[in-house]
Structure formats: C-alpha cells, structure tokens
Amino acid sequence: xxxxxxxxxxxxxxxxxxxxxxxxxxxxxxxxxxxxxxxxxxxxxxxxxxxxxxxxxxxxxxxxxxxxxxxxxxxxxxxxxxxxxxxxxxxxxxxxxxxxxxxxxxxxxxxxxxxxxxxxxxxxxxxxxxxxxxxxxxxxxxxxxxxxxxxxxxxxxxxxxxxxx
Amino acid sequence: xxxxxxxxxxxxxxxxxxxxxxxxxxxxxxxxxxxxxxxxxxxxxxxxxxxxxxxxxxxxxxxxxxxxxxxxxxxxxxxxxxxxxxxxxxxxxxxxxxxxxxxxxxxxxxxxxxxxxxxxxxxxxxxxxxxxxxxxxxxxxxxxxxxxxxxxxxxxxxxxxxxxxxxxxxxxxxxxxxxxxxxxxxxxxxxxxxxxxxxxxxxxxxxxxxxxxxxxxxxxxxxxxxxxxxxxxxxxxxxxxxxxxxxxxxxxxxxxxxxxx
Numbered sequence: 005x006x007x008x009x010x011x012x013x014x015x016x017x018x019x020x021x022x023x024x025x026x027x028x029x030x031x032x033x034x035x036x037x038x039x040x041x042x043x044x045x046x047x048x049x050x051x052x053x054x055x056x057x058x059x060x061x062x063x064x065x066x067x068x069x070x071x072x073x074x075x076x077x078x079x080x081x082x083x084x085x086x087x088x089x090x091x092x093x094x095x096x097x098x099x100x101x102x103x104x105x106x107x108x109x110x111x112x113x114x115x116x117x118x119x120x121x122x123x124x125x126x127x128x129x130x131x132x133x134x135x136x137x138x139x140x141x142x143x144x145x146x147x148x149x150x151x152x153x154x155x156x157x158x159x160x161x162x163x164x165x166x167x168x169x
Numbered sequence: 170x171x172x173x174x175x176x177x178x179x180x181x182x183x184x185x186x187x188x189x190x191x192x193x194x195x196x197x198x199x200x201x202x203x204x205x206x207x208x209x210x211x212x213x214x215x216x217x218x219x220x221x222x223x224x225x226x227x228x229x230x231x232x233x234x235x236x237x238x239x240x241x242x243x244x245x246x247x248x249x250x251x252x253x254x255x256x257x258x259x260x261x262x263x264x265x266x267x268x269x270x271x272x273x274x275x276x277x278x279x280x281x282x283x284x285x286x287x288x289x290x291x292x293x294x295x296x297x298x299x300x301x302x303x304x305x306x307x308x309x310x311x312x313x314x315x316x317x318x319x320x321x322x323x324x325x326x327x328x329x330x331x332x333x334x335x336x337x338x339x340x341x342x343x344x345x346x347x348x349x350x351x352x353x354x355x356x357x358x359x360x361x362x363x364x365x366x367x368x369x370x371x372x373x374x375x376x377x378x379x380x381x382x383x384x385x386x387x388x389x390x391x392x393x394x395x396x397x398x399x400x401x402x403x404x405x406x407x408x409x410x411x412x413x414x415x416x417x418x419x420x421x422x423x424x425x426x427x428x429x430x
Contacts, residue, residue: 070250070261071425091410095420111420118283118299118404149424 072141072151080150081137082110087130092116096130096138096155100148110148112138114155115165123166134158210330213294213365216403217373217395218284225258225280225351227377227391239354239384246352259352265345270409273301274322274346275339276361279375279393281350286403294328294335300406307337314340320357322346335365348379356383371397 082098096112114120120129130136140152154164221228235243246259258264265271273281283299296305307328318325318341325341339361348355359381368374373395380388411419 071421088414090414091405091407093411093421095411111424113421116406118406121404122401143421143424145425145427147424147427149421 071143073144074141076141077139078142078150079137079139080110080112081135084130084132084134084136085109086132087127089117089127094120094125096136096152098136098138108148110150112140112150112152112155114152120165123163125163125165129163130155210289210335211333211367212289213287213335213367213373214289216284216286216398216401218398218401219280219282219393220396221280221393224282226349226353227276227280227379227393229389229391231389233353233379233389234386235354236384236386239356242354243352246347246354248352258350259347264352265347266408270412271345272303272322273298273408274303275305275324275326275342276363276377276379277347277349278303278305279363283406284398284401284403294337297403299403301408302405307335309335314338320344324361331364333366337361337363337365339363354384355379355381358383373397 080098080100082100084096084098086095086097088095088097093113093115094117096114098110098112100108100110102108117125135158137156138150138152139154139156140150143149143151152165154162156162233243246263248257248259250257258267261267266273278285278298278300281298281300285299286297288295288297292308292310294307294309296307298304303323305323305326307326309328309330312327314327315325320341320343322343322345324339326337326339328335328337330336340359342355342357342359342361344355344357344359346355347353348359359379362378362380364376366374366376375393375395377391377393378388379385379391409419412422415423
C-alpha cells in the first residue's frame with residue numbers, strides 16, 4: 005500500500021511503470037529526466053529493502069535460533085506426506101528423494117497457526133502430495149529438520165511466513 | 170529547470186511511500202482527533218498488537234536494580250547469544266512457558282508477540298489474550314485489592330479511571346513465571362501498576378511501575394506500545410501441543426538430540 009500525505013490525493017502522485025515515475029500536478033504534468041529516474045528508482049529500492057529488513061528480521065528471531073545453523077541457507081525439494089496444523093509451530097512432513105532414489109523423511113517447521121491464519125494460511129494451504137521447495141535453516145547436527153522462511157509450490161506460488169505482529 | 174526543484178520533493182514523496190515507519194507515525198493522527206477527549210470513559214475496546222521497540226521487555230527506563238538472588242537468576246535467564254535481536258526471548262531451555270509448558274501469566278502476557286483484545290463491561294475491563302487463551306479481569310467497581318491474595322498466574326487486578334487513563338494495580342502473582350519474555354525474575358510480592366492510555370486512535374500506551382522489594386532494591390518503570398488492529402480477530406495459541414502429540418517431546422527437541430526420523 006502506498007502512503008500519500010494528507011494534502012495529496014491519489015491523482016497527484018502516480019506510478020507509471022512503462023516510462024518511469026511521474027509527478028502529476030493539478031495543472032499539467034511534469035516528467036522527470038532519465039538519469040534522475042534511475043537515481044530515484046535506486047533510492048526507492050534501497051528504502052524498500054531497509055523496510056523489508058526491519059519487518060523480516062524478527063521472523064526467525066522470536067525464540068532465538070541457537071538450535072539452527074543460521075550461517076547456511078538450505079533449499080530442499082520434496083513431496084508432502086503430512087501437514088500438521090499444530091501449536092506452537094505448524095509442521096510439514098515431506099519426502100526428499102536423492103539422485104540414487106533414496107528417500108529421506110524431513111520435517112519443515114514454520115510459524116504458529118494463529119500467525120499463519122492472519123496471513124491467509126489454513127490447514128489446506130499445504131496438502132499431502134504437493135511438490136514443494138522449502139528454503140530455510142537446518143537444525144544443528146544431522147537431523148532432517150528445518151525452520152523455513154519460504155515455501156515454493158509446483159505452480160511457482162511462493163509464501164513467506166511473516167512475523168506475528 | 171522545473172525538474173531541479175521538483176527532485177527533492179519527489180525524493181521526499183518516495184521516502185514517504187516506501188517507509189513503514191513514516192506510514193505508522195503519520196497514519197495515526199489522521200482519525201485520532203475525532204475519538205479523543207470526548208469519550209468518558211475512553212474506549213479502549215479492540216484488538217491490540219505489541220509494537221514496543223525492545224519487545225521482549227517492558228522497555229525499562231533504567232535497568233532494574235536486583236536483590237542478589239534475582240540478579241543471579243536474571244544473569245542465567247537472559248539470552249546472551251550474540252547477534253540476537255531485542256525481540257528475542259530469554260533462554261529457551263529455562264523459559265517456564267517454552268521449556269516446561271507453564272502458563273505465561275501476568276504481567277509477561279503484555280510483552281508477548283501475540284495480540285490481545287480489550288473489552289469494557291459494566292463492572293470490569295477484560296483483557297482476552299491470544300496466548301494461552303488467558304483472560305485478565307480488571308475490576309472497576311470500586312472494590313479493594315485483597316489483603317493477602319492466594320497466588321495465581323493472572324493475579325488480582327483492580328482499575329480506576331484517572332481522566333483518560335485506566336490505572337490498573339495487580340498483585341497476587343505466582344513467582345513461577347517470568348516477569349517478561351526477556352526473563353526478568355520476580356517474587357510473589359510483585360505489585361504491578363499500569364497506566365493504560367489510548368494516545369491516538371491506533372496507539373495504546375502503557376506506563377508501568379514494578380514494585381517488588383523481594384526481587385528489586387527499588388521500583389522500576391517502563392513503557393510498552395500497542396497498535397490497533399481493527400481487522401484482526403483473536404485466534405488461538407497453545408504452547409505445548411506439539412510435545413503432547415509427539416510423545417512428550419516436540420519434533421524440534423528430538424531433532425536437536427538427533428532422534429527425529
């Protein structure tokens with residue numbers, strides 16, 4: 005959602021992706037020079053990224069992550085065998101098959117059902133048989149257990165469970 | 170030429186458009202003036218989410234001054250894991266709610282990441298907590314606090330209106346709980362005073378005083394802030410369902426020990 009200052013209506017500030025940013029004035033239209041557009045875009049990206057960091061940081065931080073190897077991000081592709089809609093963390097059980105055909109049973113942990121529910125998740129968001137890719141941090145040691153920050157479904161849809169509040 | 174003077178303005182608008190901080194601060198006063206000062210008592214009703222900067226604590230004005238046993242306990246409880254953000258709980262393996270499934274209790278519930286809902290009825294103000302599905306009863310019918318209360322997780326609370334501020338006193342708390350998520354200890358002598366005020370339409374501010382001569386050498390103060398969430402309803406959060414379902418230990422606990430398959 006874009007915030008507009010109180011004295012500025014929707015028509016006054018407009019994003020036109022095709023040919024860059026414009027400021028639309030009440031009496032006429034002012035296009036910003038090409039070089040300036042790039043600077044503004046860069047600024048916008050940096051500010052947006054800073055905002056995301058502020059919001060996304062605590063996703064993995066609430067209870068501390070001392071049990072997880074946060075220095076490495078792992079990506080796992082598998083088939084869902086069960087989705088447990090339970091407290092304090094919903095769990096995805098999934099099978100990962102290696103190149104030799106050997107199947108390893110994994111568990112992916114994510115946020116609590118109350119938090120997921122407010123982000124549009126339900127007990128049916130992940131279904132048995134779904135092909136999924138999970139991106140997250142593996143528990144320290146060799147156990148097949150990860151805390152994931154992103155799930156990608158077979159159709160390319162991505163979900164990133166976010167902070168509680 | 171026109172571009173030159175417009176660029177700083179445009180940059181400013183861009184900052185406004187992408188900054189969640191600016192959004193949060195500037196959005197609040199827009200509808201606020203209409204609802205303030207005219208309501209007696211003020212309407213605190215609604216779902217509120219904790220947005221206190223150092224969210225695991227009550228954001229102490231000055232660090233609490235402990236009695237020796239409490240200082241030792243605080244040093245053990247607090248999370249010294251390097252790189253942990255301020256939102257992080259105290260040590261998980263010592264946390265009464267995480268490690269051993271005790272109810273969260275008051276006043277710690279006010280530092281949790283999950284929202285609560287305030288309801289105002291004839292003789293009390295109710296706080297419904299998403300975590301543990303706990304309920305706080307703040308009696309506003311003029312009764313006094315009990316002289317020698319039996320200890321409980323939520324304690325005994327009375328409230329009175331001081332202008333637009335609900336002043337709440339709570340005693341009778343079990344010392345099993347942590348005072349906050351960060352792991353500050355307390356005793357059964359803890360007296361909590363909270364001054365609850367809706368400072369704008371979408372901000373609730375609580376100024377706290379914690380008086381516990383058994384645990385602290387002097388009372389200490391703090392402040393927490395909550396954001397109004399008009400489109401939220403309370404869900405359900407229960408701490409230890411996973412270990413009840415998985416034979417006494419969560420799958421995470423088993424994984425840490427190398428037992429998960």
